[in-house]
Structures are given as C-alpha cells and as structure tokens.
Amino acid sequence: QKEVEQDPGPLSVPEGAIVSLNCTYSNSAFQYFMWYRQYSRKGPELLMYTYSSGNKEDGRFTAQVDKSSKYISLFIRDSQPSDSATYLCAMSGTGTASKLTFGTGTRLQVTL
C-alpha cells in the first residue's frame, strides 16, 4: 500500500464549478501538506501548503487537513479553463531534508 493515495481521475468539470481534490495518507509523521499544480510538459509548482491540521485559503483555493482521518482536500471555487492541469498532493515530515512523498496526481479538465 502506498503512503499517499490519490484518485488519478481524469476529472472533467464545467467552467465555474467547484472542484474537490483529495488525498489520503498512512504516515502519522507527516506534518507538512502541500498541493502542487503541474501543467503539461512543465515541472510541478507549489500552489499552497498547510502545516499540521486546519484550513488555509488563498483566493479561489482552499486547502483542508484532517489529521485524525489522515485526509486532505483542495477545493477550487469558480474553476477556470486555466485551472486545467494535474494536481499533486505532497507530504513531508519535519527535518527530512526535502524528501516529499507525492500522490500520483489527479488530472483536471475544466471545460467551457
């Protein structure tokens, strides 16, 4: 079983929809929870991160972490065609010298 599980999709939604992306994990040592966005033929770029539990909002994006359930989510409000990309969750403990454990990524397509 993988440490981080993520539904690969693809997920297709109409423009303006609310998108929910999720990951589950098994390692209780994870303290940093990140969401990356990766466009085709590009490297991943960090969207937002949360330390420990709780919610974090940045514009149309909201990240949630529920450590008791080992479940994290990313919500995208008012989705745009430019949001079409692969979304990767990533996690890390502390003091682990930059080792990130990734989900396999969810491919999102926002249609006009």
Add this chain to the structure above:
Amino acid sequence: KAGVTQTPRYLIKTRGQQVTLSCSPISGHRSVSWYQQTPGQGLQFLFEYFSETQRNKGNFPGRFSGRQFSNSRSEMNVSTLELGDSALYLCASSLTGAEVTEAFFGQGTRLTVV
C-alpha cells in the same frame, strides 16, 4: 532570478546504455533533490544532495546514482537502462533542504528507453 534548469529536456536511449542528466539549481540553493515521475507511480524520491554529500536516498536500485559539484550543480546517472526507466526526471532545489515548502522544480528531462 533564473529558475531550476535541467538539461537535456528530452532523451532517447537504447536498453543497456547509460545516461547522465544535469540539474542547475537556483542561485544560492545548496540542496538538490531528484524525483522520477511515471504515470502509474507518480513522483518518487530518488536522492537528495547537499554540499556535495548525499543525505537521503529513496528506494531505487544501485543503477541510479548521483553527485553534486561544489557549485551545487547536480547530475544523476542511470546505468544499464531498462524499458521501465522511461520517465520524466525532475529535480528540485532549495536553500538547505529543510525548507520543504520552498522547493522549486525544474521542467524535467523526459527519458525514453527503447
């Protein structure tokens, strides 16, 4: 400020050959990590270098190796290539490696083994 630069962008190699990929980190960054990305497995951690020393290693066979130079540039080498080594190889740099939320990725090297 220049980003992380990986060369070459694309490579086609034959089974059994070896390959060397290069990563130039952001200026001032001393930690370089390497990841393999495949459709089925996602991004998997290969190794991390800091000040020319490998500090952390993922679960890959010994055919995968790397090194870091005094200017923080890093190379990874894959010997005796197998078809399953076809993947996007990504490197990420950060200041010291402890800033997991401040790691910046390059665009990757797409390796195809035929």
